Amino acid sequence: MANRSNRAERVPAPELPVARVCVDVPLPHLDRLFDYLVPADLHETAQPGTRVKVRFAGQLVDGWLIERAAESAVPKLAYLDRLVSPERVLTSEIAGLARAVADRYAGSLADVLRLAVPPRHARAEQSPPPEADAPPETDAPPETDAPPVTGTGWSEYQAGEGFLRALRDGKRPRAVWSALPGEDWPARIAEAAAVTAAAGKGVVAVVPDARDLDRLDAALTKVLGKDRHVTLAAGLGPAKRYRAFLSASRGQVKVVAGTRAATFAPVHDVGLLVIWDDGDDLHAEPRAPYPHAREVLLTRAQRAGAAALVGGFSRTAEAQLLLETGWAREVAADRATLRRRMPTITPTGDDPQLARDPGAATARLPSLAWEAARAALKADAPVLVQVPRRGYLPSVSCATCRAPARCTACSGPLALRSSHAVPACRWCGRVAGDHVCPHCGGRGLRASVTGARRTAEELGRAFPDIPVRTSGRDEVLTEVPATAAVVVATPGAEPVAEGGYGAVVLLDTWALLTRADLRAGEEALRRWMTAAALAKSGGRVVVVADGSVPVVQALLRWDPGWYAERELSERRELRFPPAARMASLTGAATAVADLLDAVHLPPDAELLGPVPADQGQERYLVRAPRAKAAEVAAALHAATGVRSARKAPDPVRVQVDATDLF
DNA sequence: ATAATAACGAGA
């Protein structure tokens, strides 16, 4: 009752009585701010960045108070129902970033905010973490020795020290970093973070998974001590995660390391944004609107005027584009340094007969690989064997030169839907009757077959006294000791070996190379380099593949830049991402047709499709030049809004930069 | 979900 009478007596706040609120509803046509009155008793606490509850269309919904305003164009405003908490979880920087990310991905602000801010945990808000007693950020930074800018691991790289110097001087260098084989990359990131923090600026560093995060956390602890950074990942659990988030939003720590969602960490006065291994598909958010951590990070760096570091052993076409447009500079070692640090990498000719015939029970390991493994084990060093996971789509390549077969109409990849079907384009659906290879003129096609992992077991049997350990989907090893052992791992699950592996063997390479995926080559190289980088200096790497294939060449020469350059120029020619922007529209055939009916695409946007998708659905692709990317995203978002306002029953999934395009 | 509003149709 008291509550109710209070309500009747509510008066607007004396200043800036209007709260502009993002309501947490998923409908795209409601993706704008709504005005509410701030009652006088919430004047002090209902600040921008807080969570609120508002009555919206008759029901109570959560919302984000984005800004306070003096007046509103709407004549009759409702009051905020209540303030969930005075905690300001959104900084204005992150609110703006979230809006920009939503726009880029044809999504809604509310969807992005749900990704950017972890769920509230009231206990975590009330019981401040121990470091809450630490001096507020207005105080001078603690008296520590300035972190070194010269004589670090960065000295091995051309422009490496320059990068650190620029960070120290509070500038905003932007770099694409090609890490040397064997590089202790967490240490390098920690050094860059320390220099930035010493200059009084914030740092956010994102890595693909929890294992990498543990390594980075350890490196940061070594350089910064225990209390000057936090880790932020969904795997921490709700309380710890929210607590870590709060210590960033409250300005208690300036350095945050985390997995993809940490890209949005509300670190104050951010000066450096780092992403490690941006080609790893874990950086792609699986929830709408499916933003990629690298794109979020680059957007943030651009908007906040922060430095950016995009690092990895290998290099994505997207990173190459940053270099070629002049947005970022290359940080890489010269050839002499590289030669000194590289393991010996040798190809063995691939024997397709071996992989193709499942009846070949005695799959022999190529003798080179066998010898390299034996030598390493004899020296009591572990051996890493990388085998790809099964289950890739059967794609089609030229029987003669093995170049991926492409559609003559739209350059999309050809693939088989069932084993005896005629190959068809995965983009436009056109059936490829008589294919002629543009590279060698060959007319034959072959379906690639995923190789058996039996080879790895064979390897184990070949060394009966040596323990064989596996690391993969079910059980992932983090580290193995520096003793003789055969470690069989799938890509991404390779444990680090203390002191490095004596030998690394890369098996069944064709399974990776002939995947029905735009990024097959780039991804294969990334996985090989990531594994090969774990070899000890002077160690051996054997890749079971034909050394004349460009991707294999890039590995042998350890030249990710050369391959990325090639890859990007090819994608330019074929108008593939990132040279062009692509969006996929997936849903029931009638729903997709309905959306296409409502959308106003710019004239130079192309529509490809339809092709059948999972569960009887249909898919179109929209392709547009990069200059028109924003326009296309806006048009798609508007069209989904028209549909949701009409209460159209079947949803259409709109995915800008879908990673599984093909 | 629900409240305001437009649209509609029957009876005066």
Next chain:
DNA sequence: CTCGTTATTATC
């Protein structure tokens, strides 16, 4: 032409 009822649509 008005009143009461039902679709429509916007949602502060």
